[in-house]
Amino acid sequence: MSLPNVLVGIDIGTSGIKITVADSTDNFVIKAMAEYPSQGVQKGRIIDIDRAVKSLENAIRLAEEAGRTEIRDIIVNVSGPEVQGILSTGSLLISRSSHRVTEWDVVRVLELARQNIVPTGKETICAVPRSFFVDGNYTPNPVGLRGRLLEVETMLILAPPDLLQERLDLANRLGLKVDSVNAGIVATAGSALSPEDAGVALVDVGAGLTEIGIFDERGLCWLTSLPIGGDYITSDISFGLQVPKELAEKIKLQFGSLNRDDFHEVFTIPGLKGDGPKKINRQFVTEIIDSRITEIFDLIKQAILQSGYNDRVRKGLIFTGGVTKVPGFLERAHEYLKVPVCLGHNDGIYLGDSRYSCSLGLVLCHSQNVAGLQQTASVKDESMGFLARIIRIFKKFV
Known part of the structure; x- marks a missing residue:
């Protein structure tokens, strides 16, 4: 089986399966990155399980050879037009005599936020807090504060149950254990954005999909996926x-x-x-190329304008994904969209190839026990540690 501190993120895409193997023992160290052409996958869906299994098997073999480790536990992404995000809230009365908020209160209010009505045919694959309020006052860390009402706003990432099951079936065929699942754009944010990037739209232009996420000061507030790439x-x-x-x-x-x-x-x-x-x-x-790229840019622009959150994209667009490697991509994006643009980056870790932004983000998010949308929020380091602690507790109950 995989070593306890070895994390394996697998981005199952239309054109390729990208794998990042990392060691999270002390300092986060990338042990290997590998890619194998993908077959049987289209726009986030597995359309031929046998061919997809063979592709994943070959990708795993390459990653094991490069990282000199056996892979058994994995972290995977789900992506596609069927994945959506909705904002949800939960509230909890603090009835104890001291009215002091505890970590368990936070766990309970998060669970209440998860229990809000989810559209038919969807299930929650990821639920992470954006902000907390004690008696109506915002705080990045409510634990230890006194108040009578604790509230939370979370982003629920939803997907059809069969989309998640496809990933589990694929892993089971190879005897792999899925440790966790994350939405593609959320994972990508974990490697491509830094805390200073609040107020941007992150755009991952892949082979079959273009994923978009809008991030404000408190994290991810909207996402979508376009079936073009x-x-x-x-x-x-x-x-x-x-x-x-x-x-x-x-x-x-x-x-x-x-x-x-x-x-x-x-x-x-x-x-x-x-x-x-x-x-x-x-x-x-x-x-x-220019004709199709400008069409993609136009669809991105329309999606952001129609999101209802376009006023939060104050700092422009951050691009990642394989298509960004086309020479002149950023210059053409700036010329056509008329907003600031740049490639995804992260000051904390080297991102040598934007094709691996999702698989790298999967292991980064998992290693910190905080989804990528928290990593982009402009909050203090101590609140990040608090969120990690809460999510570790929360995962035991969901």
């Missing part, structure tokens, strides 16, 4: 150049660009069906 760019290149999708993906990765300075370049692709090699003007590929 880098695979659409690949399909457009395949259609435009009349080449197989596998070759189109290679062209995108090797020659894809949004820089107009690259227009004059010409590259050669292998001939098909007996034809000789074919010369391609890079400008043509750039125009194909």
